[in-house]
Amino acid sequence: MLIMRHELLLVAITVILLLIEIFLPKDKKHKIINPAIILMALVTIVGFIPVPLGVMFGGMYQTTDLLILMKNILNIGTLIIFIQSVGWLKKEDNKERISEFYILLLSTLIGMNYMISSGDFLMFYMGLELATIPIATLAAFDRFREKSAEAGVKLIFTSALSSGILLYGLSMIYGTTGSLYFNEVGPMISATPLQILAFIFFFAGMAFKISLVPFHLWTADVYEGAPINVTSYLSVVSKGAAAFIFTILLFTVFHKIAALWSDVIYVIALLTMTLGNLFALRQRNIKRFLAFSSIAQAGFILLGIIGQSQLGMTTVVYFVLVYIFSNLGAFGVATVISNMTGKETIDDYDGFYRTNPMLSLTMMLSLFSLAGIPPVAGFFGKFFLFAAAAKQGMYILVFIAVLNTIISLYYYLLVVKAMFLNKSDQPIAYFKSDVYTKIGLALCVTGILVIGFASPIYEFILNLSYGLK
Numbered sequence: 001m002l003i004m005r006h007e008l009l010l011v012a013i014t015v016i017l018l019l020i021e022i023f024l025p026k027d028k029k030h031k032i033i034n035p036a037i038i039l040m041a042l043v044t045i046v047g048f049i050p051v052p053l054g055v056m057f058g059g060m061y062q063t064t065d066l067l068i069l070m071k072n073i074l075n076i077g078t079l080i081i082f083i084q085s086v087g088w089l090k091k092e093d094n095k096e097r098i099s100e101f102y103i104l105l106l107s108t109l110i111g112m113n114y115m116i117s118s119g120d121f122l123m124f125y126m127g128l129e130l131a132t133i134p135i136a137t138l139a140a141f142d143r144f145r146e147k148s149a150e151a152g153v154k155l156i157f158t159s160a161l162s163s164g165i166l167l168y169g170l171s172m173i174y175g176t177t178g179s180l181y182f183n184e185v186g187p188m189i190s191a192t193p194l195q196i197l198a199f200i201f202f203f204a205g206m207a208f209k210i211s212l213v214p215f216h217l218w219t220a221d222v223y224e225g226a227p228i229n230v231t232s233y234l235s236v237v238s239k240g241a242a243a244f245i246f247t248i249l250l251f252t253v254f255h256k257i258a259a260l261w262s263d264v265i266y267v268i269a270l271l272t273m274t275l276g277n278l279f280a281l282r283q284r285n286i287k288r289f290l291a292f293s294s295i296a297q298a299g300f301i302l303l304g305i306i307g308q309s310q311l312g313m314t315t316v317v318y319f320v321l322v323y324i325f326s327n328l329g330a331f332g333v334a335t336v337i338s339n340m341t342g343k344e345t346i347d348d349y350d351g352f353y354r355t356n357p358m359l360s361l362t363m364m365l366s367l368f369s370l371a372g373i374p375p376v377a378g379f380f381g382k383f384f385l386f387a388a389a390a391k392q393g394m395y396i397l398v399f400i401a402v403l404n405t406i407i408s409l410y411y412y413l414l415v416v417k418a419m420f421l422n423k424s425d426q427p428i429a430y431f432k433s434d435v436y437t438k439i440g441l442a443l444c445v446t447g448i449l450v451i452g453f454a455s456p457i458y459e460f461i462l463n464l465s466y467g468l469k
Contacts, residue, residue: 002051003063006071006113009046013039014106021099029098030090036102037082037436044075055119059181062119066464070244070317071113077237077324078109080443084332085229086436087339093144101141105233108134112241116248120180121170124245128166128209132159135238139226151225158208158218166205172198186253191260199254203264209242211295212302213271220279223291228338231287232331235294240320243301247316250305265306266397272299273404281411284345286334289411290327293370296408297323300385303401307388314462315384321457322369322381325447329366332441333359340431351427352419359433360419362441367412369448372405377452384458 016039020032047068055062082102089098111130118124136159140152174180176195177188189195207215223231254261276296283289304315336359338344353360369378382405386398433441451457 003054003056004061004117005051006043006047006068006075007110007117009043010106010110010113013043014103014110017099017102017106026096029096032099032102033086033089036099037079037086040075040079040082040106044072044079047072047075057119057123059119059183060123061114061117063117064464066313066317066461067117069461069464070116070241073317073321073324074109074112074116074237074241077240077328078105078233080324080328080332080440081105081229081233081237083436083440083443084232084328084335087336087434088227088229091339093142097141101138104134104138108132108138109237112237115241115245118245119182121173121182121185122180124249125163125167125170129163131238131241132163132209135159135230135234138230138233139222141230142227145225147225148227149225151222154218154225155222158222162205162208162215165201165208169198169201169203169205172201182249182253186255189254189256191257196257196260199257199261202249203261206242206246207268210239210246210298210301212268212298213275213295216272216276216295219295220283220288220291223294224285224287228287228331228335228344231291232328232335235290235331236324236327239294239298240324243298243316243320247305247313251313262306262392265302266394269299269302269306269397270400272296272302273401274299277404277407277411280408284347286344286346286349286415289346289415290330290334293408293412294327296404297327297370299404300382300401303385303389303394303397306394306397307392310462311384311391312388314458315381315388317461318458319381319385321461322377322448322451325444325451326366326369326376326378329362329441329444329448330370332437332444333363333366336433336437337428341428343428346415346418348428349415349418350422350424355427355430359441362445363419364416365445365448367415369452371409371412373409375452377448377450380452380458 017032017036020035024031053063088094089101108131111127115124115127115131118127136152136156139155140149142148172194173185176198177185179185204215211219223234226234250261273296276292276299280289280292280296283292301316301319304312304319307315365376369376372378372382386401390398
C-alpha cells in the first residue's frame, strides 16, 4: 500500500473534503478552505518521506525515486495554487462551490500521478483521461461568464480529439507488439512503417497536451476564458505532468527509434519556441500573454528531451521545478490584481510600482526567471537545457534557442517597463493582499531564489535519473 502512497493520500483528502462539505451549513462553506490547504500541505510533506519502491498490479503501476520526485513537484505546484486561489474562491459567485474546486483539482492530480507511475499504456491512458476531464470542468467554473463556458467546451473537444488520436496510435502499438507493458513493448519497437505511424499518432496526441506547435491552437483561448487560477494550473501542473510522462516514454519505450523522434523534436522545438515568442509579442491580455509564453517554454523543454540521456531527463525535471515557481509567481500577481480590480491587460499595469511596489518586484523577479536572467533559477534551468542539447551536437538548435531567449526577454521586459517606467494618471490603486496571497507569493519567490543557488538540487535529480530504466 505504501508504494501507492501519493494516490491513496490524495483520494483520502478528497473523501475528507467531501464529508466536510456534506456537514457544513450553506452559509459556512468557506470554512473548508483551511482544512483543504492544511491537508494538501501534509500530503506534500509526507511525499518526501522515503518509502519502499516496487510495482503493483502485475507491472501496471510502478514507482521509483525519480517518479516520486515528479509527483512531489506536482504536489508543490498544486499546494501553491490552493493557497493563491483563496481570494478568488471567497467571491460571492464561488462561495457555495469552494469544495467543488478543490475536489476537481485533486481528482485531476490523482490522474496525473497514475499517469506518471504507469507501467503500461492502459494505466497511462486511464490516468490521462482522469487528469483531463476534471480540468475541462474547471475551465468552465465561472458559470456566469460566456468565455469560461467557451473555454470548457474548447478544452473538452480538443482533449477528446487528441485523446482519440493518441489512443489510435496506442492501438497500433498493441497490434504490432502484442503487449501494452512498457518493458515488453520497448524491445519490440522498430522503424517499421506501421510503428512509425503509431508513433506519429502518439506524438500528436501528447503534443496537444503540452501545447506544442502546431497543436497549440486551443491554448490561448482556453487560458483566456478559464478562471485565472485554473489557467495557472493548466500552464504549470498539467503541462509539467504531460512533459514528465512524455519524456519517460520517449526515453524508455521509444528509445530504439530515438534517431527518428529526435529529428521530429528538433523541428517541433524550433517552431514552438519561435512561434510562441512571436505571438507573445502581440498580446495585451495578461492571460493570453502568459499562454504564449508557456508555449515557448514548452519548446525549451524539448531541448532537454532531445538530449536523450540521464542529463536530458535531469534538465527536464529541474526545469519544470523552476518553471512551477516562476510561472506561479507571475500568475499569483496577475491573480490578485484580477481579483481585486478585474483588470487583466498589460496596459493596466502602467505605474503599478508606485502603488504596489512589493507585488511589482515579485512579478519582475518571476518574469526574469521565466526569461532566464541570472542569477535567478530560470537562468540555471535554461542553461542546463542548452547544455543537454549541445552535448548531442545540436549547436544550431541551441543558437536559435538563445535567440528566442532574447526575444522572450524583450516581451517580458514590456511588462516590467509598464510597472516601473510607464506613467499613468489612474494606476491600479494600492490594496493590501490577504495572508494567503502573501504566503503563496513568498513560496514562489523563495523557490526562484533558492533553487537557482542550490546546485545540490540539480545533482540530486541527476542521481535519481540514473535509476531510470
